Amino acid sequence: MILMDYVLFFLMPLTSFLIYCTNSSDIPKCEGFPNFCCPDYKWNIKSQRCEKCLPGYIGINCSYKCPYPSYGEACQAKCDCEKDTCDVSTGCFYEKTECLPGYGGINCTKCPFPYYGEKCQGFCQCSMELCHFSEGCPVASTETRTLSKRVFYTILV
Structure with a gap:
């Protein structure tokens, strides 16, 4: 198991602070956050571990939706459609006028x-x-x- 340590810098109005993070396998841990879950991760009560945000959500405890026109994992993809047809998780969807029976x-x-x-x-x-x-x-x-x-x-x- 390889351990990587890194420091995140956050700039806040009038203050800046350091958060010490470690990365063990695929789950980083950050001191100073709820349950040591880094931004873009949230605590899963059942598995008792931090898990990556679902596509379309970011931030501390995955509490923010991707802002339009962004969508997907870590909000890295961009919708090329109107806001009302852009899903934060999957991107553009279009209303079909006719569907097959069933x-x-x-x-x-x-x-x-x-x-x-x-x-x-x-x-x-x-x-x-x-x-x-x-x-x-x-x-x-x-x-x-x-x-x-x-x-x-x-x-x-």
Whole structure:
């Protein structure tokens, strides 16, 4: 195990201070920070160790979102789209106007159970195992259901 020591310099208005950091394997530790987690790391209660910020977040305890147009790991990537279509973690996304049956929403994601079909407008009356995200339930019967002020028709063969 190789230990590397380094010092970070932070300039604050009217003051500057030093923070002594050590780097053991892939997890740096910084004195003077909560749980010795360096900036761009946060404490994970389950693993009992500092972990790198998720993409799109930076700073002490990963408490800051990347400022537009930056996104991704350590905010190093740049969106080339409008602010309202720039995700801090993944970058630009675009609303698709048409999705295949079984997909819906902004990025045409797979319909969540119990919904299925075109724009996820169908509602399965069977178990999750039997409900197909684009075709619905494979059971013989015809049924009409009202849910959230919408009428869903499920024709089952």
